[in-house]
Amino acid sequence: MLEMRNVSYEVDNQRIIKGIDLKVSEGDTIAIVGPSGSGKSTLFRLMNHLISPTDGTITFEGKRYEDIQPEQLRRSISYLLQESDLFDKTIGENLAFPSVIRGETFDKSRASSLLDAVGLGHYEFDKRVEHLSGGERQRITIARQLMYKPKVLLLDEATSALDTANRDKIERLIFDLADEGVAMLWITHSNDQSIRHFKRRIQIVDGQIDKEESLR
Template identity: 35%
Template sequence: MFKLENVIFKDILNIEKIELDKNLVTAILGSSGGGKTTFLKLLNNMITADQGEIFYKDKNIESYDPVALRREVVMLPQDPEIFKGTIRDNFKITEEIADNGISKNLNYKELLEKVSLSQNLSDNAENLSGGEKQRLALARVMLLEPEVLLLDEPSSSLDKKTEEKIIQMVVDYVRENKRTLIMVTHSPEIAEKFADRIINIEAGRITD
């Protein structure tokens, strides 16, 4: 699905060659500042490599319309923005931005339950805790039903029990719907338990 060749981004990342297959769960491990988040941002063209080529579905990523690409390859950052207003407003705004209509397979309340949120849709989203906001943002990503999910430390604000529950839910969703998940995680245990493939990035280079 993704192929990177001789990719260099500033002094942060230097990748000779790597391929990421579709319909798999890939975990990215590595020390802080090693280039993990940069790697994710390259995959949906949030940033552009200074050198080298990145292919998505055998097509150079630069040839895609950036907005269309990011609707298909959606990234959830570590500190996602929560929109002002209610939880329902957050879902509606997400759909308006994506311009993909109302989801055919998921509804708002089901999404909240999937990410273990018990709040009402009418509750103010800004009153959620950090971990709850992270889970709401994950629910918004799932609402879009992207082909590829790029998750940057999706459970960093969660306790260990909730972390495993949420990651299990995402992995189950990905596998049941034949999607692709690429996630940065701080936890080797999470990577070993859930990933089909583990990639280690240290000092900007892939070490596995």
């Protein structure tokens, strides 16, 4: 589905990503581990076409990235950042946003069930998000990101700010999506409890794939 061939990325004469080959298939669950500064987030920025490789090619469903409209690509490949990025409006307005940009009707029942799944089912849609805690805002960000099912989901330490119970909820939600065929790559810590749920683990060191393992 998503394929990187000999991908490198250079900035200020420094190669941050060095000749990465990677194939992601439907339903893949891949843990990305590696030291801080090793290039994990840069790899995701390349996959989300926020930046372009200085060498090598990336294709999605057989098409080169440069031949796909970036907005189109980002509807299929969804990148969830570490921090929340909600608008200071209501929960409902935030959850409706993905349908607004697509010119479609807001699926309120999907929004409710996602809100439930992230453990915030007790809030009404008209609740404003400004006064919620950081963890609650992050969980609403996750629900918003999943209003439309992506084909590939990139999670950049997306649950690191959450407590264990809420992290478990989010993990269940996301691994359920993987069971439905969504490919998922998650930058996480190798000692996380959840590591055993993944099919593959890829270790990035100094911009390269240092080690790749099948976990099940």
